[in-house]
Structure formats: C-alpha cells, structure tokens
Amino acid sequence: MKAMSENPAPHRSGLAAIVGRANVGKSTLLNALVGRKLSIVSAKPHTTRRQLLGVLQGGDFQAGLLDTPGFLRKGRDALDAAMARELASALADADAALLAAEPRLPGDVERTLMRQIAHAGTPAALAITKTDSVPKTRLLPVIARYAEEHPFTEIVPVSAAENDGLDRLANALRACLPEREPLFPPDMLTNRPARFLVAELVREKVFERYADEVPYDAAVEIDAFEEREGAAPDYVRAVIYVDKPSQKRLLIGKGGGALKEVGTLARPEIESLTGRPVYLELWVKVNSKWRRKPGFIHRET
Ligand SMILES: Nc1nc2c(ncn2[C@@H]2O[C@H](COP(=O)(O)OP(=O)(O)OP(=O)(O)O)[C@@H](O)[C@H]2O)c(=O)[nH]1
Ligand SMILES: [Mg+2]
Numbered sequence: 001m002k003a004m005s006e007n008p009a010p011h012r013s014g015l016a017a018i019v020g021r022a023n024v025g026k027s028t029l030l031n032a033l034v035g036r037k038l039s040i041v042s043a044k045p046h047t048t049r050r051q052l053l054g055v056l057q058g059g060d061f062q063a064g065l066l067d068t069p070g071f072l073r074k075g076r077d078a079l080d081a082a083m084a085r086e087l088a089s090a091l092a093d094a095d096a097a098l099l100a101a102e103p104r105l106p107g108d109v110e111r112t113l114m115r116q117i118a119h120a121g122t123p124a125a126l127a128i129t130k131t132d133s134v135p136k137t138r139l140l141p142v143i144a145r146y147a148e149e150h151p152f153t154e155i156v157p158v159s160a161a162e163n164d165g166l167d168r169l170a171n172a173l174r175a176c177l178p179e180r181e182p183l184f185p186p187d188m189l190t191n192r193p194a195r196f197l198v199a200e201l202v203r204e205k206v207f208e209r210y211a212d213e214v215p216y217d218a219a220v221e222i223d224a225f226e227e228r229e230g231a232a233p234d235y236v237r238a239v240i241y242v243d244k245p246s247q248k249r250l251l252i253g254k255g256g257g258a259l260k261e262v263g264t265l266a267r268p269e270i271e272s273l274t275g276r277p278v279y280l281e282l283w284v285k286v287n288s289k290w291r292r293k294p295g296f297i298h299r300e301t
Helices: 026-034 078-093 108-120 136-149 166-176 194-209 245-252 254-274 294-300
Strands: 012-020 052-057 061-067 096-101 124-128 154-157 219-226 234-242 278-286
Touching (some): 012 026, 061 166, 096 166, 108 136, 136 154, 194 219, 194 234, 194 254, 234 254, 245 254, 254 278
Parallel strands (some): 012 061, 012 096, 234 278
Antiparallel strands (some): 052 061, 219 234
16 A cells, blocks of 8 residues: 555656757657657658657656757758758757767767757757667667767667667656646647648658659648548648649659559548548649748748
C-alpha cells in the first residue's frame, strides 16, 4: 500500500522544438513519438518547410513537439528565409529543445544549433538518430563528443525504423519540461488543420515520386475540401504549383500517368488521416517565381 504522504509525480507540460540538420529524421521522430503520421517524411533534404505541432500525450506529461525545417546556413530566396525563421522562432518559443543528429561527430550545423540552444537557455536532450544504420561501436565516441560540447540533460540513441529508444527519449523529454498543468486538451494531436496535413501529404508524394528538379519548385494548395455524409467520399481538390511549364509536363507525365501515381500514393494516406473515403482531384498550375514570393509560401496552409 502506498503511504499517504507519497505524492504522485507532478504533471509536466510544455513545448519542445525538434531541431537539426536537414534529413536527420526529425519528422520521423515526431511521428514515432506521437504515434501518428502527422509530419511528412522523405529521403530528400529540406522536406519540412513549416512548423508543425504534434502533441505527445504521456499520461503524466504532455510534450508539444514542434517539428521544424532542417537548418539552412545561407538562404537563397524567400522560401529559404521563411524556413530559417520557422526554425529560429520554434527555438525561441519552446520550453525545451530536442536536437536530432545522425550518429557521427558534430559538425558546423550541430555546433551552431547547440549555440542557439545555449543562447535560448532552454534544457535540451539529444537524439542520435538512425542507429540501425551504424554498428553500435560507432555510437560511443559520438555520444562522448556531444556530452563534452553541450550540457544535454540526456543523450539518447534511437532508431525510429526499429522502434528502439523511443520510450527513453519520451522520458528524457518529460524531464526537460516544466512542472505545469496540461497546456493542451487531452485529445489534441496537432495544431494544423486537416487541409494543411492533406496538402503536405500530396507534397510528400511529389518529393517521393520525382527527381530534384520538381519537388523544390513545387507548392501544394488545397482549393476545395468538401466533407460529405455517410459512405459518399469527401471531395478534395489539390493544386500543385510549379515554376515552369517543363516541370508541369514532368509532373503530369505521359498521358497523365505520373500525376495519377501521385494521387494513388496520396489517397490512402489521406483516408487514413481523415478516417473517411476521399475522392482526390489533382491539378497542376504554373506560377512562375512562387518560391520567391513570401505571400505565396504562406498560402500553403
Ligand atoms: N535507417 C533509418 N532511416 C531513418 C530513420 N528515421 C528516419 N529515416 C529516414 O531518413 C530520411 C529523412 O527523414 P525525415 O524524417 O524526413 O528527416 P527530417 O529531419 O525531418 O528532414 P527535413 O524535413 O528535410 O529536414 C527518410 O528517408 C527517413 O525514412 C531511422 O530510424 N532509421
Ligand atoms: Mg522534416
């Protein structure tokens, strides 16, 4: 029997920004920790462009995980500048940071981020990602070097692919958060509306399906989202904007085949997100120089 004086652990709740070099597995980590696919993932760097909040509901704690774009040293245009701002503002707003890094010694990007975290003064945990991709012996010197360079509350090797280390990472995050009443409703998963998540899923398939010349010049906007009753499928119309007519031709493909594949890949994922049957219509439009117009970037929501 528990002694009457034994208090339950205090509830903790707060925001933790997941930051790191592009392509280290930040979005994959967010999805694995929350237990739902919220943030899009691809093998190409700089997939994530906007912040996304995913709430890890831990029982006696809530970690509002902020996914951020991969660190960009020097932006080329308005989209790059907006991505860098998303990262900086996530760090500034958060109670804690989760630095994600691949299992190799810290480089310039990691050092810059450790400096930014130190400057923000927030507690930080380090996740060494993709541990399934290296022999275990490679981890020790990496962990030792990071421990020398920043006072992380904990350094946790993880593999999202093999579901390894995630419970320990969740506990490490909990320890970084302030004692506080729940900040988020108990059933809250994300701050993004279905429209945003659906547009992102289409963009993920563009990243997956095409070579580099298309994805980095593509933006997706949902211009119709009609929820229907019962068995009738919801109607979703997404427009993929690209820079040039040549990219439009590539996106559509011969006889529309390539675009059809994008739809075939995206639809089941949209259905599993909304829990509803979906009729997905895809359009491609040329909007030259959209990438350099900040106003256009923010219409992606
Ligand atoms: N082997 C292995 N691959 C992983 C793991 N986690 C992520 N990946 C792969 O790493 C690639 C990048 O993953 P993302 O989650 O998109 O990485 P990110 O850091 O969010 O990337 P950006 O948004 O572009 O900065 C994808 O191909 C993932 O499948 C892991 O635990 N093991
Ligand atoms: Mg990402």
